[in-house]
Amino acid sequence: MKIRQLKLKNVGCLADRTVDFSDLTMIYGENRSGKSTLVYAIFFALFGKHLNSSLRRQDLCRIGEKNASFDLILEEKGEPFRVRRFTDRLPRIYRKEGEEWTAEGGNAAEILQKLIPPAPETAALTSFFRESELIYFLQEVPRYGKTLMQSFIGIDRVLILRSVFKKAYTRAREYRKGVLNAAPGQKPDPLQTELIRRQLELAETDLKKRDSDYERLLQPASDQQLRYRMQQEQYKEKAAELDKLQKKQTASLPLLEKELKEKESIITDAQTLSHSLEEMLRHTGALSQEKRRIKARLQKLAALEEQGRCPLCEHVLEKERIKELLTEGEKEVAAVSARQKETDEKLRTVLDRKKAVTDAREDAEKLRRQIQESADLEKKIWELRQQMDGLAAEIREKAPDYGEKEEKTSESYRQKLEAARKSLQDEIVQHKVRLTRNEELLRRIRDNEKHRAEAERNVLICKTAYQAMDAAIRELGGRLMEEVRQSVRNWSAHFSFLHNFDIEISGNELLPIIQASGYTYKLNQMSKSERIFLYLMLKLAVGDALGHPGIFVLDDPADGLDQKRKQTLAYLLREVARKRQVIVTSNDREFADLFADAGCLRL
Amino acid sequence: MQKNAADSLFSEIFCQKVKEMGEGEGLSSEEQERIIKVFRQAMANSYMDEHQIYRKLSSGGGQ
Numbered sequence: 293m294k295i296r297q298l299k300l301k302n303v304g305c306l307a308d309r310t311v312d313f314s315d316l317t318m319i320y321g322e323n324r325s326g327k328s329t330l331v332y333a334i335f336f337a338l339f340g341k342h343l344n345s346s347l348r349r350q351d352l353c354r355i356g357e358k359n360a361s362f363d364l365i366l367e368e369k370g371e372p373f374r375v376r377r378f379t380d381r382l383p384r385i386y387r388k389e390g391e392e393w394t395a396e397g398g399n400a401a402e403i404l405q406k407l408i409p410p411a412p413e414t415a416a417l418t419s420f421f422r423e424s425e426l427i428y429f430l431q432e433v434p435r436y437g438k439t440l441m442q443s444f445i446g447i448d449r450v451l452i453l454r455s456v457f458k459k460a461y462t463r464a465r466e467y468r469k470g471v472l473n474a475a476p477g478q479k480p481d482p483l484q485t486e487l488i489r490r491q492l493e494l495a496e497t498d499l500k501k502r503d504s505d506y507e508r509l510l511q512p513a514s515d516q517q518l519r520y521r522m523q524q525e526q527y528k529e530k531a532a533e534l535d536k537l538q539k540k541q542t543a544s545l546p547l548l549e550k551e552l553k554e555k556e557s558i559i560t561d562a563q564t565l566s567h568s569l570e571e572m573l574r575h576t577g578a579l580s581q582e583k584r585r586i587k588a589r590l591q592k593l594a595a596l597e598e599q600g601r602c603p604l605c606e607h608v609l610e611k612e613r614i615k616e617l618l619t620e621g622e623k624e625v626a627a628v629s630a631r632q633k634e635t636d637e638k639l640r641t642v643l644d645r646k647k648a649v650t651d652a653r654e655d656a657e658k659l660r661r662q663i664q665e666s667a668d669l670e671k672k673i674w675e676l677r678q679q680m681d682g683l684a685a686e687i688r689e690k691a692p693d694y695g696e697k698e699e700k701t702s703e704s705y706r707q708k709l710e711a712a713r714k715s716l717q718d719e720i721v722q723h724k725v726r727l728t729r730n731e732e733l734l735r736r737i738r739d740n741e742k743h744r745a746e747a748e749r750n751v752l753i754c755k756t757a758y759q760a761m762d763a764a765i766r767e768l769g770g771r772l773m774e775e776v777r778q779s780v781r782n783w784s785a786h787f788s789f790l791h792n793f794d795i796e797i798s799g800n801e802l803l804p805i806i807q808a809s810g811y812t813y814k815l816n817q818m819s820k821s822e823r824i825f826l827y828l829m830l831k832l833a834v835g836d837a838l839g840h841p842g843i844f845v846l847d848d849p850a851d852g853l854d855q856k857r858k859q860t861l862a863y864l865l866r867e868v869a870r871k872r873q874v875i876v877t878s879n880d881r882e883f884a885d886l887f888a889d890a891g892c893l894r895l
Numbered sequence: 896m897q898k899n900a901a902d903s904l905f906s907e908i909f910c911q912k913v914k915e916m917g918e919g920e921g922l923s924s925e926e927q928e929r930i931i932k933v934f935r936q937a938m939a940n941s942y943m944d945e946h947q948i949y950r951k952l953s954s955g956g957g958q
């Protein structure tokens with residue numbers, strides 16, 4: 293690839309400038325004339341980045357301008373193409389068709405990557421000679437902690453890649469550790485599992501039988517069976533009734549009858565008593581009449597005693613006689629009263645007895661009712677017993693046919709059967725849970741073993757990948773160094789003043805060994821001109837080893853060289869121009885004149 | 896114009912190392928090819944992280 297033309301607009305101190313390039317182009321300019329800006333512009337036009345990694349693309353813009361444009365015409369194998377880059381936009385690519393430039397379709401960045409394949413970092417290392425870089429390029433202590441060798445091979449990217457593969461390997465090991473940790477703590481005992489399985493089978497068989505019995509239980513009974521069941525129910529009902537009646541039967545019948553007889557004996561005297569009462573009442577009446585009669589005679593006697601004469605005949609009456617009569621009459625009254633009192637006593641007694649008879653009658657009536665009720669109860673009890681005996685006889689007779697069956701259809705049997713079924717169902721559930729748990733555990737163990745095998749394999753793959761990368765990085769240094777050494781040997785023919793120039797590899801670090809006039813130099817013993825030539829040669833050699841875009845741009849390489857060295861450098865650059873396009877800048881007039889026959893441009 | 900020789904050389908060495916070490920570790924040719932394929936993808940895509948690499952390297956698709 294060769295650069296043919298670069299048009300710049302608003303780039304640094306170059307407001308609007310077009311530069312044409314030949315295979316060897318000398319760009320001369322005073323200090324601050326834009327030589328380094330031009331070198332930066334070439335790099336940006338090719339790779340879209342600032343050559344100085346510490347600067348931004350906006351730093352390329354002219355002061356006061358927001359953007360800058362770079363229009364680069366390149367030639368690849370005789371075919372021209374054009375790249376337009378901007379500090380604030382995506383690039384555009386053009387192909388020449390006839391006299392016209394036609395824009396390329398597609399992703400410009402990808403197309404450019406194919407057209408200009410070296411990475412910008414590699415190109416900066418192998419194709420751009422900068423005095424500012426020279427300051428640290430050959431330092432014994434590498435800049436940013438990188439050795440020169442590491443800078444050559446772009447070790448950053450490779451080391452990052454190795455780090456990522458190492459992390460992937462770590463991740464694989466972590467995953468394996470996780471799988472190992474996730475392994476079930478204990479393995480189920482196969483004998484125990486088999487035992488549970490058998491217990492389950494037994495329980496299922498038993499339950500099947502119980503279910504069958506239960507189904508039969510639920511089937512409707514036959515007429516005979518229903519009759520048998522009804523008779524049993526009747527028997528139970530009657531037994532209950534009998535029990536109830538027996539509880540009602542508080543007193544025994546003979547006792548009641550005896551009591552009734554006693555009461556009736558009291559009632560038997562009632563007739564006699566009634567006659568006595570009438571007699572006594574009559575007697576009492578007679579006594580009362582007698583008493584009244586006597587009292588009336590006594591009143592008459594008392595009146596006669598007062599008058600002293602008979603009211604009829606006016607005959608004078610003897611008072612003595614009247615008094616005697618009165619006394620007799622009073623004695624009679626007293627006698628009648630005594631008799632009346634005695635009669636009253638007797639009457640009271642009779643009345644008491646009559647009341648006792650009346651009570652006895654009531655009691656007897658009550659007893660008769662009780663006796664009747666008791667007799668009825670006994671009759672009922674007897675009848676019930678008769679019925680129960682009949683039923684019992686029938687039940688006993690039918691028991692051989694239906695008894696057992698009936699026993700199995702009884703409520704207690706049904707409850708027993710249901711309890712047994714529930715217990716079996718619970719047992720089956722428990723066995724199934726244990727079996728499922730064991731099977732789940734076994735499945736987890738199998739899965740874990742599978743995952744562990746996969747994890748082991750993944751660890752092995754990741755480990756191999758990481759170790760292969762590590763070994764490749766270690767070998768890469770040596771292999772690259774060999775290529776660099778070969779390139780150095782090829783180029784050293786042009787650097788005749790450096791006798792037996794070689795490089796040494798120490799811990800993947802490239803150390804230049806310079807022997808001049810039989811004396812081995814170390815870096816800190818080298819003069820500036822020697823450093824410049826060594827830097828130049830290493831750039832060329834590394835470029836051949838690592839790849840370059842086909843150009844070699846040198847920014848003021850002759851600074852600090854004496855005239856002889858300037859001539860040597862000019863000679864060398866002409867030699868380089870045979871292999872690569874060379875663009876060199878300088879503020880040294882004498883050095884620029886050495887390229888008078890080549891393309892020389894003044895800024 | 897030359898390609899980036901370091902990348903090509905690195906790829907070449909890596910492939911060679913994978914074959915050597917893979918044979919030693921008993922990896923199948925399919926697994927060796929998988930490592931090389933992942934390596935090339937990682938070289939082309941600098942944004943690939945360890946999770947992606949692990950997933951692509953692992954046989955079961957990774958976790």
